[in-house]
Amino acid sequence: MKHRSIKLTTAAVAVAALTTGLLAGCSSDEGGAEGGAQTLRVTLANHVWTDIVKDKISEFEAANEGVKVELTQLGEDQLSDQYNVKLNAGTDEIDVMMYRPLQEGKLFAQNGYLADLSDYVAQDSAWDWSDFQEGPVEATTFEGSVVGVPIITEQEVLYYRSDVLESMGIEVPKTLDELEAAAKAIKEQGEIAGFVARTGVSAAVTQFSSYLYSMGGDFANEDYTTSTIDSAEAKAAYELYGRLIGQYGPDNVSTDMSWPDAAALFAQGQVAFYTDASSLYKNLAEEENSTVWEHVGYAPFPAGPAGSLPYNVPSWALGINSDSNKKDLAFDFIQWLTSPEMTLEVQTAGVPAARTSVWENPAGISSFPEQLAEAIAIGSETGVGYDRPRVVSVAEAREIVGAPIVVAITGGDVDAAIKKAHEDFQKFLDDEN
Amino acid sequence: MLAAPAMAFVALLITFPLAWTLYLSLTDASGSIRSSHDFIGLENYAEILTDTDRFWPAVARTAIFTGGAMLVEMVLGMLIALLLWRPFRGQGFVRVIILLPLVATPVAVGMMWRLIFEPSIGFANQFLSWFGIPAQPWLAGEATALPTLIFVDIWQWTPMVVLILLAGLTSLSDEPDEAARVDGANAWQRFWYVTFPLVMPTFITAILLRGIDALKTFDILYATKGKGGGSFHEVETLNVYAYGLSFDYQKYGESSAVLIVFFMMIIGCIWILTIRKKKSAL
Secondary structure, eight states, rough: HHHHHHHHHHHHHHHHHHHHHHHHHHHHHHHHHHHSSEEEEEEEEOOOOOHHHHHHHHHHHHHHHEEEEEEEOOOHHHHHHHHHHHHHHHTSSSSSEOOOOOIIHHHHHHHTTTTOOHHHHHHHHTTTTGGOOOOHHHTTTTEEEEEEEEEEEEEEEEEEEHHHHHHHTOOOOOOHHHHHHHHHHHHHHSEEEEEEEEOSSHHHHHHHHHHHHTTTOOSBOOTTTTTTTTTTHHHHHHHHHHHHTTSSSTTTTOOOOOHHHHHHHHTTTOOEEEEEEEGGGGHHSTTOEEEEEEGEEEOOBBTTBBBOOOOOEEEEEEEEEEEEEEEEHHHHHHHHSSSSSHHHHHHHHOOOSSSSHHHHSSHHHSSSSOOOHHHHHHHHHHHOOSSSSSOOOOOOOOHHHHHHHHHHHTOHHHHHHHHHHHHHHHHHHOOOO | TTTTHHHHHHHHIIIIHHHHHHHHTTTOOOSSTTOOOOOOTTTHHHHHHHHHTTTHHHHHHHHOOOOHHHHHHHHHHHHHHHHHSSSTTHHHHHHHHHHHHHOOHHHHHHHHHHHTTTTTTTTHHHHHHHHTOOOOOGSSSSSTTTHHHHHHHHHHHHHHHHHHHHHHHHHHHHHHHHHHHHHTTHHHHHHHIIIIIHHHHHHHHHHHHHHHHHOOOOHHHHHHTGGGSTTTOTTTTOOOOOOIIIIOOOOOOHHHHHHHHHHHHHHHHHHHHHHHHHHOOO
């Protein structure tokens, strides 16, 4: 028996040594070091932008001999969870990462997950960092260091059914009062609902933000020490958003709707007005996605007492994992993906970009419907650079400030909901400061 | 000697995550686990055990979900198992059909039911409208979401109960039943006084397996209602709450405390059921 044990142990050690050797071999082949054969691991979100650029990655590989780009593509939530797990563990298996500057940018930067790109962005004048819009650059800068390169911008716009408005003789709303009156008239006619937007407690916050700003309110004071969601302006915004969906929205409206649910209701011809991000227009205006694609109209976000103040934000950026051992190559890849030429190409394919030059170039807006391009241009000029509380723990803050939205939609006690949300948000700000 | 590596492997796989979670629950770890965190003793436990906003409602929902689903699944499972117990024509086909929900991926099941229960364009409300019944909010309603998800759980997991109970029933000897029949016992009396006591150990095994599974349900809740268990946290069970604390709020210390309390609850339930099973086996 003893002899057999020794043989088994020897065999196990041999297998372990062989396996370790093989794994080590695999690792050096795949991971690579700077110079020679290298694998660049890129994690991107499911987005129209990704669909456009991923087909071009082979061009980057062809231009950089020995470089293999390994692409992982995930949904927003899965992407976020993946980062939390892997970056928490200090992985070097992610080199380039697509992230949401306003949602997790501060958190990731504070945690040290994002590499400092300040020197990288300054090194190539032809690539021209100064061409990137000011708001997006601010959102990808943390404590004076550039931690990301913005790739996609969004503004909230008004989508409407041109055929319904024409048949009822309703003008395209220019103010929030006109929007409410039109939504009410359409709902009362009884054929389709007047208005829809996101309703999920967290999902709705970003779209509600334009209502909040346009009514003259905000989430907090300038230095984020005091909650202002109990102001008269904020209360009016909560009530308006709640009325628009609760009273003039679809019957039995769900309180869990994110953009795919709300956009689907509009695209299926169930609703006359819909406010959401400009980047979603292809989901409404293309024949394969929408039954009303021929009748979709676009307008700037309607003005409230404070004017038309939609959000104008960088929704996605590219960063480099601070634990990556291929930072130079990773930045070369980012630079290639965000070059003026590539950005123009991506924007021409329908994704609003963060470079000023492509918006100034007639070719850059040629593919957008004319009305939408006009609405985006107005939103970019008048818009506010954030669409959610500017804090580190954005997810928790969104749930707090979003609670009164859902109560307003369901016709509950909005005053009580605002009072509780205000107290919770103040406690949250006190803890975070 | 040969068992030592296996034991070490098991100890590493099971003990280490538990010990690490226990350690984190005693710290103020948040943001990133890699950043420094302080030992704060039982503060996280005090925080969650006094939290009547999220923690205790989540405990209640966990109990309602588990209890509600289990009760119906056990009764329905027993009924179906009894129907399938005796041979009949087409039995194989019926068994396959009944077992189909069991093999479906929970997330896919969640997405499917989410579409069916969509309040404006979903099939469920269209079906009701054919009979003139007004549309229901189903998953969308604050009060109806949890019962709707209990229904989905029943739809998916009753077959597993059927499978377990059928195995127990088919292993029984026919003699006690025949003896009761000769003594003039009717069908109900034969079931209640003969079959059910005999199948009781299998019944408790089914409760044990399904109960633990139902307690830690996550995928179907997350797939249908998303983060936080819906806008009003209407289906936020302890699992969903702990997940949110970790992945949405990055509060690893607090999340670990919730998981440790939850783990103790599960251990408690297993302990009670195991004692009950031993008693019924005697």
